[in-house]
Amino acid sequence: MIWLTWRQFRVSAAVAFAALAALAVVLGLTGPGLADEYSAGLAACVAGSRDCVEFGQLFFRTKQDVFLVVSLIVLVLPALIGLFWGAPLIARELEGGTHRLVWNQSVTRTRWLTVKLALPGLAAMAVAGVSALLVTLWAGPLDEAAAQDVPRMTPLLFAARGVVPIGYAAFAFALGVATGMVVRRTLPAMAVTLALFTAVQVAMPLLVRPHLLPPVRTLSEITALDVEGIGTPEDRSVLVRVQVSGTDRWILSSRTVDASGHTVELVPLPTSVCAPGGGDDRPPPDAAPPRPRPAPSWLSACVAEMKRLGYRQEVTYQPDSRFWPFQWLETGVYALLTLGVTALCFRWIRRRPS
Amino acid sequence: MTAVVAAQGLGKKYGRRWALSDLTLEVPAGRVVGLVGPNGAGKTTLLSLACGQIAPTSGTITVLGGTPAAGPAQLAKVGYVAQDTPLYPGLSIADHLRLGARLNPTWDHELARRRVERLGLDPARRAGRLSGGQRAQLALTLGIAKRPELLILDEPVSALDPLARREFMRGLMEAVADQELSVVFSSHLVSDLERTCDHLIVLAGSRLRISGDAEELLATHHRLTGPRRDPGRLPADQHVVSASHTDRQSTLIVRTTAPILDPAWTVSQVSLEDLVLAYMDTPPPAAAPRPVLEIQR
Structure with missing residues (x-):
C-alpha cells in the first residue's frame, strides 16, 4: 500500500521538492548578504540612537517588496497543498472509478485511507515546516528592522512565520481530502476546498486568535x-x-x-x-x-x-512577547481541526456506499 | 458443498428506491454463474453487495462463509472486476501488476506475467492508452492472479466488440479450468452466458426471478403449444412463466417437475435464452410463491 501511495504521489512530491530546493537556494544565496548588510548598518550607528532607528526603517523599506513576496509564499503554500494534494487524493479515485479496483485488493479501506492520508499529509507538514523555517531565518533581520512598523503579531506576519504554517498545511490537506470525498469530482472539490480554507484562514485572525489568551487592556494618558x-x-x-x-x-x-x-x-x-x-x-x-x-x-x-x-486612551492588544505561545496555541487549534476532519474521513469510508 | 454466495432477504435501497429487494438465494461452489437481467435490474447492486463494496439495507449476505470485505483475509478470497474495468490511466501495465503483487498476499506473479505476455501487451504501456479489450484483459489478469476462490465480474464484456468479447471469455474459461475457481459474472446479453454458464440467476425489476443450475432449469421448463386456452386452468403443479396467445393458439412456457400428460399440448424444449427472456419479460406473480429451485444433491 505504501508503494502504491508513493507511486501515485511521487510526481507531486518531486514538484514540491524542486520548488522547495529552489526556494532554499534563493534564500540561501541572498540571506547571508541581507544579514551582513543589516549588522554592518547597525555597527555603524550608536545603538538606540536616532540614526539606528532611521537605518532600520530605511533597510526595511528598500526591501519591502521582496519581504512581502517571500512571506506570501509561506502564506499561500498551505492553500496550494490543500488544493493540489488534498482535494484530488480521493476525488480522483472516485471520478475514475479506481476505488473499485483498489478496494478489492486484499487491503481494507481503512488501511488504504490511513496510508493515503499519512504519506502526503506528513509530506505536506514537512514542506510547510521547512519553508517556514527557511523564510523565518532569512527574514530575521528584516523582521527585526520592521518591528516598529510591522510587529510579529500582525496577522499577515504571524501566519507566515514560526510553526503555524505546519498546522495550516495539515489542516488544508485534510480539508481537501474530506471535500474531495463529499464532492467526488476533482475540480469542484478544489474550488470548494479553496473557498472553505480561505474562510477559515480569514476567520482565524478575526474571530479566534484575539481570544486565544485574554488580551491586555490598558487605560493610558494621551x-x-x-x-x-x-x-x-x-x-x-x-x-x-x-x-x-x-x-x-x-x-x-x-x-x-x-x-x-x-x-x-x-x-x-x-x-x-x-x-x-x-x-x-x-x-x-x-x-x-x-x-x-x-x-x-x-x-x-x-x-x-x-x-x-x-480623557484617556483605552487599548486592548496582544503583546508581541506572546508570539511563541500564540504560535503553539494556534498550531494546536489547527491540529485539533485536522484530527476532526480526518475522523470524518474515516467515518465516511466505513459507511460510504460505492 | 458450501455456498459461495448465500443471501437471506437481501435488500438495498438508494434513496427511496429499492435497487434490490427481498433476495434469497444460494450459489453452490465450483460453478460459473451467469447473472442476467435487463439494465437496472439490480445486477451491479447484488455484485457490489457480494464484494462488500456496499452494505445491505436489509437482510444478510455471506460470501464463502464470511461477511463481504470484512478484513484482508476475506478480501483476498474474492476477486472483483468492476464494471467498465477501472484502471489507473497514469500507471503502466507493469505498475498494475506490481500493485497486485504489493496488495495481495496470494498474488501469483508468474501467472500474471504469462497472461500479459500472451496478450502481447508491452508492460511499459500506460493503462490509459490501452484499448477497451486490452483494459478488460488487464483487469481480468489482476482479478485472476490474485488467486481468489471466487471471482466476481460485473458486465465485463458489455463494452467490448465481439472478437474482444470472445477472447475475454476464453481467458476467463481457461482460468476456471486451471484454478479451482467459482465465477459469478453479470451480463444483459443472454448469448454471453449460454456457452459458459452452468448456473443462472435471473433478476428483473430489482427482484430475483429464478436461480438454479442450467441443466436443471432446462429439464424443468417446457414450451407448450396447443389450442387457445386459459393458462389458469392448468394443473396445479405447472407454473406458467409466460404465455402468449393468438386467436386460436396458446404458447406457454411452464415450469414443472412432473411430466406433461395433457395430449392437447405439443411439448417442446426451451433454450436457455428463451427461458431467460421469458422470466425477464413478465412481472413476478404477486401472490405466488417465489420460483426458487432447490439444489438437490
Missing part, C-alpha cells in the same frame, strides 16, 4: 505622539482624533474615553487653551512618524488640556 489629527470646524473649539500606533503589539481595539468612561470619537477642546498654530494643524504627517519629533508647544497645551479633562 501623549502628543498619539494625536492623529486635529480639526477646527468652528472658531471656538478644536476636535482632536487620537490613535495609538502599534509598536511591539497587535492592537485589537483602541478608543478614547472621557472622564466618565464613555467612548468619544473626537475630543472637543476650546480654542482658548488649544490653538493649532503656524498652519501646521496635522502634527505628524505620517501615521507612523519616522522619528519622534519634538512636539510643538501648542500641541503640548492641547494634550495637557485633554489630560486635565480626564
Whole structure:
C-alpha cells in the first residue's frame, strides 16, 4: 500500500521538492548578504540612537517588496497543498472509478485511507515546516528592522512565520481530502476546498486568535505622539482624533474615553487653551512618524488640556512577547481541526456506499 | 458443498428506491454463474453487495462463509472486476501488476506475467492508452492472479466488440479450468452466458426471478403449444412463466417437475435464452410463491 501511495504521489512530491530546493537556494544565496548588510548598518550607528532607528526603517523599506513576496509564499503554500494534494487524493479515485479496483485488493479501506492520508499529509507538514523555517531565518533581520512598523503579531506576519504554517498545511490537506470525498469530482472539490480554507484562514485572525489568551487592556494618558489629527470646524473649539500606533503589539481595539468612561470619537477642546498654530494643524504627517519629533508647544497645551479633562486612551492588544505561545496555541487549534476532519474521513469510508 | 454466495432477504435501497429487494438465494461452489437481467435490474447492486463494496439495507449476505470485505483475509478470497474495468490511466501495465503483487498476499506473479505476455501487451504501456479489450484483459489478469476462490465480474464484456468479447471469455474459461475457481459474472446479453454458464440467476425489476443450475432449469421448463386456452386452468403443479396467445393458439412456457400428460399440448424444449427472456419479460406473480429451485444433491 505504501508503494502504491508513493507511486501515485511521487510526481507531486518531486514538484514540491524542486520548488522547495529552489526556494532554499534563493534564500540561501541572498540571506547571508541581507544579514551582513543589516549588522554592518547597525555597527555603524550608536545603538538606540536616532540614526539606528532611521537605518532600520530605511533597510526595511528598500526591501519591502521582496519581504512581502517571500512571506506570501509561506502564506499561500498551505492553500496550494490543500488544493493540489488534498482535494484530488480521493476525488480522483472516485471520478475514475479506481476505488473499485483498489478496494478489492486484499487491503481494507481503512488501511488504504490511513496510508493515503499519512504519506502526503506528513509530506505536506514537512514542506510547510521547512519553508517556514527557511523564510523565518532569512527574514530575521528584516523582521527585526520592521518591528516598529510591522510587529510579529500582525496577522499577515504571524501566519507566515514560526510553526503555524505546519498546522495550516495539515489542516488544508485534510480539508481537501474530506471535500474531495463529499464532492467526488476533482475540480469542484478544489474550488470548494479553496473557498472553505480561505474562510477559515480569514476567520482565524478575526474571530479566534484575539481570544486565544485574554488580551491586555490598558487605560493610558494621551501623549502628543498619539494625536492623529486635529480639526477646527468652528472658531471656538478644536476636535482632536487620537490613535495609538502599534509598536511591539497587535492592537485589537483602541478608543478614547472621557472622564466618565464613555467612548468619544473626537475630543472637543476650546480654542482658548488649544490653538493649532503656524498652519501646521496635522502634527505628524505620517501615521507612523519616522522619528519622534519634538512636539510643538501648542500641541503640548492641547494634550495637557485633554489630560486635565480626564480623557484617556483605552487599548486592548496582544503583546508581541506572546508570539511563541500564540504560535503553539494556534498550531494546536489547527491540529485539533485536522484530527476532526480526518475522523470524518474515516467515518465516511466505513459507511460510504460505492 | 458450501455456498459461495448465500443471501437471506437481501435488500438495498438508494434513496427511496429499492435497487434490490427481498433476495434469497444460494450459489453452490465450483460453478460459473451467469447473472442476467435487463439494465437496472439490480445486477451491479447484488455484485457490489457480494464484494462488500456496499452494505445491505436489509437482510444478510455471506460470501464463502464470511461477511463481504470484512478484513484482508476475506478480501483476498474474492476477486472483483468492476464494471467498465477501472484502471489507473497514469500507471503502466507493469505498475498494475506490481500493485497486485504489493496488495495481495496470494498474488501469483508468474501467472500474471504469462497472461500479459500472451496478450502481447508491452508492460511499459500506460493503462490509459490501452484499448477497451486490452483494459478488460488487464483487469481480468489482476482479478485472476490474485488467486481468489471466487471471482466476481460485473458486465465485463458489455463494452467490448465481439472478437474482444470472445477472447475475454476464453481467458476467463481457461482460468476456471486451471484454478479451482467459482465465477459469478453479470451480463444483459443472454448469448454471453449460454456457452459458459452452468448456473443462472435471473433478476428483473430489482427482484430475483429464478436461480438454479442450467441443466436443471432446462429439464424443468417446457414450451407448450396447443389450442387457445386459459393458462389458469392448468394443473396445479405447472407454473406458467409466460404465455402468449393468438386467436386460436396458446404458447406457454411452464415450469414443472412432473411430466406433461395433457395430449392437447405439443411439448417442446426451451433454450436457455428463451427461458431467460421469458422470466425477464413478465412481472413476478404477486401472490405466488417465489420460483426458487432447490439444489438437490
